[in-house]
Amino acid sequence: MRVVVLRIGHRLVRDYRVTTHVALVARAFGAEKIFLTNAEDDIKKTISEVNDRWGGSFEVEEIANWRNVIREWKGDGGKVAHLTMYGISVDDIIGKIKHDKQLMIVVGAEKVPREVYDLSDYNVSIGNQPHSEIAALAIFLDRLFAGRQLKLEFQGKMKIIPSAKDKVVKTGEAS
């Protein structure tokens, strides 16, 4: 399954760190790309540095108009899942979503236009309490890939060896 993420409503400066976390979660949990409106160059740079050290080919694409990106995705046969506290519970709908071949996950900042609810094939809640789009994206991808994304191999220069007390990092360089 191809999975991409669309982040809408990013506010310059104010949302910089939260949007960076959204992008890092998308990468670490198995999406292949994030579309961002108004991305600061620093976000692209951070992700590019992470790919360089930790592996993978996760992409950040800056876009001018998110409506066009959604419509184009749907025109190509892709489905769209919008994460919102008002939606159908993830555990009630994820079984259906797993059958899709191409999925775009939409995560908004504070206010999401009504149009997003209508354009989406699924409006999905991760619990019905206010929390965080970062947490929502992580739980959604975890459910979608049934936990397998935590074992993904990224083939980077650096690789962590899990440890009870220490930081053990294997580097690709000869010692």
Added chain:
Amino acid sequence: MRVVVLRIGHRLVRDYRVTTHVALVARAFGAEKIFLTNAEDDIKKTISEVNDRWGGSFEVEEIANWRNVIREWKGDGGKVAHLTMYGISVDDIIGKIKHDKQLMIVVGAEKVPREVYDLSDYNVSIGNQPHSEIAALAIFLDRLFAGRQLKLEFQGKMKIIPSAKDKVVKTGEAS
């Protein structure tokens, strides 16, 4: 099981939004309290407003010294799980942690002192790629409570009725 969260390394202003997300995730996913060093008053205010509207009695406690808070917790027989990309994989250790009666989950900002690794009973990774302490906390609590936290009832003034396309909120007031 009693679960509390300790957020360390919060940097004023810079981490305000991320720490707020950490606190909201702790609340929504079933922890009873968060301890914060250097908390801005705005974080307390945000959580207090969320409790007021959405229910529950989640607490924010500002602390002066996180070492003392960890030691006191352990002195009372509580266990400590530190979330770090370097730790033991969550799926390999959560079965053991589920037997604990009192658990403190430690989430750091960028740099976490070595001492935290040593003071913790468990250093736990949510995958071994860099991502987000917000996502890590959400996945950890989701594993700990086996998804049940998404169905928690908070008994607030407002309650969401899950919906495929609309925002449906039930309020406690008579119409």
